[in-house]
Amino acid sequence: MSEKELRVSKIRDGTVIDHLAAGQALNVLAILGIDGSGGEGVSIGMNIPSDRLARKDIVKVEGRELSQSEVDVLSVISPEATINIIRDYEVVDKKRVERPEEVTGVVSCPNRNCITNADEPVASRFEVLSDGLRCGYCGDIVREGEVAENLDVS
Ligand code: CTP
Ligand code: ZN
Structure with missing residues (x-):
């Protein structure tokens, strides 16, 4: 990519989440x-022209790597x-996200009566569907577009 096309500066250390x-x-920042x-x-x-996707978003976070639960929700x-x-400015690891069978933590169940929202030491756990998540405890569904509104921000 030429200097002319580089829209967001390179970073020294951290994580680049590309092809969003x-x-x-x-929503990624929220996650x-x-x-x-x-x-x-x-x-x-945002809305950067890309070869692989028509338009993409990109997020670069300095001095931070992501947990597996965060990558799963992404x-x-x-x-x-x-x-x-x-x-040190080099890409030392590159991987595509993989759709896991389930995600734990990060997302909270929208059902207020779910055990995961009670004062119990129960971490959230969702089965990953093609278009969303299903709570492993109460069966409530979080659709793909609703994930960002149902994050566990504790
Ligand atoms: N990047 C960055 N800072 C660096 C190195 C890379 O911000 N010090 C960014 C690049 O701008 C790019 C992403 O990290 O968005 C991946 O870098 P690289 O693998 O060099 O780019 P591509 O080959 O275009 O990646 P891909 O094949 O995944 O499209
Ligand atoms: Zn639930």
Whole structure:
């Protein structure tokens, strides 16, 4: 990619989440619990022309790697995403997200009466469907477009 086309600067250390479905960048920040208050450097690009997708979003987070649960939830809202680990400006690891059979943590169940929302030490667990998530405890469904509104922000 030429200098002319580079829209978001390269980072020294951290994670580049690339090939996000257009429109998902802000949801990705929500999934990662990033609102700027943590002090980490964050760059986002939205609706960037891409070879693989017509348009893509991209999120670059400095000084931070992602947990497997975070990557699992990302796969639900952006199955084509690529996670690049950057160290000293080099891409040292690149992997496509994989749609897991279930996701634990990160998302909370929308059913207020679900055991996972009671004062019990029960972590959320969802079965991954083709278009959303099903709570493993009460069966409530979180559709793909509703994931961002049902994040466990604790
Ligand atoms: N990147 C970055 N900072 C770096 C290195 C790379 O922000 N120090 C970004 C690039 O801009 C790109 C992504 O990380 O968006 C992956 O980098 P690279 O593998 O070099 O790019 P491509 O070959 O285009 O990736 P792909 O094949 O996954 O499309
Ligand atoms: Zn539930």
